[in-house]
Amino acid sequence: MPDLIIKALVVWGVNATLASALVNLGISVVLSAASQLLQKKSQGSDLSRELATPDSLPPYRVAYGRNGRIQGSPAPYWVVKDGILYGCIILNSRPSAGTNFALFLDRRPVGLTGNPYDFGGHSTGTATVLEGNTTVDVMHGLASAPIGDGMAAWTDDGPVTIATVGSTDLRVTLDAPAPVGGTVVTWRAVKGTIGGVAINYPFASHVNVWFGRGDQTHPPAAILEEVGDLRGINPEKFWATDRWSGRTVLWVRFVAGDIEERNTRWPSSPPMLEVQADWTKVWNPLDLTQDADDPETWKVSDNQALCLLDALRFNPIARYPLAQIALQNFTDAAVIADELVPLKSGGAERRYRVGGLIAYSDGSELSDVLKPLESAGAGTLFRSGGQIGYSPGAWEAPEVTLSECLRDQPVIFRRTRSTRDLPGAVKAVHPDPSAGWESTEEPPYPVSANWDGDDDRITAIDLGLVFSSPQAQRIQKIVAERMKLQRQLSALFPPSALKAQAGGRVAVSLLGRPTDARNGTYRVTRSHPAQWLESGGGVALQLPLDLEEDAEAVYAWNAATDEAERLDQSTVPSDPTVRQTSWVSASVDGSTIFLTCSVPGDYVYEEPITTFYPRIDSIEARFRRNQEPFWLPMANFSFEASDDLIAEGGLGATISGSSYDFGIRCRVDDRVSAWVPLYAVQVGFSLGMPTGVSLTAGAGSIEIDATAPSESACAALQIWVGTSADQELAIFYAEITCDPSDPVNTTVTGLPAGVLHHVFVRAVTENTAVGHWAATVTATPT
Structure with a gap:
């Protein structure tokens, strides 16, 4: 298909810069409040379903996280030939790691053999048939000789004959001898591979797929052989230039098959296609081996703060350079997001993870697009001193105590808000992996004391990138508890308050009167330290602040009492009366x-x-x-x-x-x-277990030492941590590249103190195959 669509998407995706996005330098202001999360937008499975609708210009989108499941957009149409459906699905408008790739068709898993990352061979060039000659030989450089429609040659006057000569050469033949100066011919040859091939019923022998991680330089050669136009002139066929380089795509070849089984195999046409994988690599400032300007050094992460930082830097609407980002805010938030939170069912999970898509449509506001990433950490973006920062959903003790205010402007204090401004309860809506990644709702969390359970007074919280039910419940509680705290204070404070910045917390103790109704802990929503320069008088560096009440209890969480258990409808519960095998x-x-x-x-x-x-x-x-x-x-x-x-x-x-x-x-x-x-x-390989695994407990951390197995297949060690002895409930912490027999050392941080943790270590190969688990070891952080 023509390059025009590809070029239009590329231009649209990179056409904006941040020349003048921050116009109010010096003002420190929170960009959103808890109430702004209460918006109904396309999210989760709804957004994925919308993007799956065919469009001549598929929207720019970015997929974040590990093992998130998404639908893509056809790019831009399907080709059908002899009962076979061919197509290209755009999954991510950026490159992806592509590891842990899994395919689902109409909600059913597809087991694959072969190599879905192998697009086959492609070679092209020009050659000159010398004056008076009719042939020229060229070396194609493919693994084996192309056949049939896998090769083509042409001049300015049209196609010419091309054929193989042995296993390494092609011969181009003209109809007549070349004139004076010779004749230049262009040639192209491809050699297809099977890609990933389905092995399970009902897809075996009917599904081939090729997964392009962004580094692909041409479509799958097998598709070009069957429904391609190597010259690039027939718009009803695929061209060699339909490469979608820099984008993550899935090329598919679906065989309809016998009419008797067609309805079973393909209940919808085209089938609903979902891909689960590790998506966009993001920069982690906490990892000193990663370079902010070199994506090759980055790693996949589902850390909410790191993904939000990436979206600020690389969105197609208004990209923020590092100079305009309060980087320390995001590194602090990344540490909080990686903290382990115990689960009611046993085990633990990281505090704030994300997985899924964010999409940028023409004319969309950046703040709206980033809202799912922002709210997945129960926090808020803010501007301060010409930079954008982030305040995560976690308690931080006040750094500043305000004991007096200036009289240059009135003190505005509001004890309560109108009940009409508050919902009776809030409920989180998010995608649920146990329900096929469809949207699910958490039990409502009350906001108003007089809420009687009326559905009309329940407002939804859009958490389109949150796939964990406990995480959604924690965010839901934070939002609701913030709304319950209704006191607001605006006043002018002396220079001693200059440390108070938007997103931070302050303690108010006016005039030392402990009974003053205005005293308490507040979150700063606006600070303007340069206002005194604009006013032309008053106290130098006087500081106007807008404050909203906050409390440590808003962020407290006890899984045993706060977490509501959810029925997993995808799993049949075991019956202890049925005897086990071994x-x-x-x-x-x-x-x-x-x-x-x-x-x-x-x-x-x-x-x-x-x-x-x-x-x-x-x-x-x-x-x-x-x-x-x-x-x-x-x-x-x-x-x-x-x-x-x-x-x-x-x-x-x-x-x-x-x-x-x-x-x-x-x-x-x-x-x-x-x-x-x-x-x-x-x-076909041998890989033993790591040895010498030992733990050293620290303050909220466990240091891990291990030695990689000696087999040559060893490429890295994986570290998994949990509060249960079951490996299936553990959390993946890190994959550390190493050579055979190498000593490996790492430290797991953000662990709850006083809780016994189980550490599981295994080796992996370059092809993501795994070795045996080392003997489980335990430690209790202090």
Whole structure:
């Protein structure tokens, strides 16, 4: 398809700079209040669904976080040929890490073999047929010789013949000898690969995908071979220039298949396509190995403050240079966002994470677009001294005490606000991974004391980038509790108050009168230290402040009493009365993994022999490859009542260089036991567990030392931390690049004191396959 659409999007995405965005230098002002979160906007699955609608100019969007699931936009149309649907889906208008890639079609996971990142070979150039000659040979540089529509050559007068010569050369042939000066020909050749190929029913043999992380230089060669125009003149076919470089895209090839299974395989046309992956890399100022101006040094992060900082710097509306960003605010907020918060169900999670899309449409205001990132940390952006800063949703003790105010202007104090300005309750609305990333609502949190449960007085809080229910509940509580604190104070203060900046907190103790109704703790919403220069009189450096009441209790959270449990409708709860199985062995033979497990049974004495009778109806099995975020079912293990009570099964067509995790559970009627895991069965490589794992507890931290395994496949160590002995409930903390046998040291910070933490360490390969977990170690931060 023509380059015009691509060029238009690129120009639109980078056309704005921040030449004069900050016009009120010297004023320190909060840019939003809690009440401004109460807006109904497209968010979560709603925004993703809107972006999936075909458009001639797909909106500029940025995907943030780890393992966030999003829909993309067709770019800009589909091609159908011989019952096969081809297309390109824009996922992210910026490059992505692309790790932990997973595909879902109509909400169903698609297991993939092959290499979805391999777009195949592409080669192009020019050559001259010398005067009087009819042929010229060129080297194509591909892995093997192209065939058929995988090669083309042309002159200014039209196409000419091109054919392979051996495995490395192409021969271009003219219809007539070249004239004086020779004839210049342009040639192009491609060699396709299968990309990622579906292996599970009903998609096996019907789905091929290619995932472009932004570094792709051409469309998949296989698609160019089948529905491409290598000359770039037919607008109904794909061109080699439809590369979407610098964008994250997914190219697809969907085969309709037999009419009998078509409705099962493709219930919607085109299918609803979702991708789960690690998205945009962002700069972390706390990591000294990262360069603010070199994206190659950045890493993927779901830290809310770091993603907000990135959006301020690289949005397509008004980009803020570092000189106009209060960087210390964002680094402080990033530390807070990474703090671990205990969960009611056990384990813990980081305080403020984000995952999903933000979209920029023509004419949109930057403050509106960034609101989901801002509110995901229950905080507010503010301007101060010509810079933009951020105050996160966490308690910070006042740095300034205001004991007197000046009489140059009146003191304005408001004890309460009209009840008409307050909702009866607020409820957080956010995407829910357990519900297919559809929007879900948290139980309402009351604001007004007289709220009687009336739905008409409930106002929604848009948390489109928050996918954690406990996080949404914490933000919901902060917003509601801030609204309950209604006192507001505006006055003129002496120079001693100059440290008071928007977003910070002050203690008010006017004239030392402890009974003064105006005394208390406030959050600064506006400060104007240069106003005295504008007024032409009064006290030098006098400081007008606007204050809103605040309290430490607003940010307090006790998971045991504050967190409302949510039913996970995607998981069948285990029944403790159903006996569990256990793993016996796993072995690899070529591309097949053979598995055996025990069958729970009892001796039952019957004349004339003793017989085993299993107490279960069946054994269910599932698997996942490398670090995929989903499990795929295996055929039920077969078993019989026998002396050894063993069930057997296997997984064929595995991928060399991959690791596989398995889970088994027993079923009796509609009741099931808990899943029993078997981790890191390795195919085509060997990678042991880290050794020498030791912990040193510190103030809110744990220092971790470990030694990487000696196998050559080792590329990095992963650190996971949790408050439960279950690895599945742990939080990924870091992946530290290392060589085999290297010592590795890191410190996990932001941990709650006095809580026992479990640390899990494993090695990974360059292909994201994993090794075995090291023995679990524990420590309690002080």
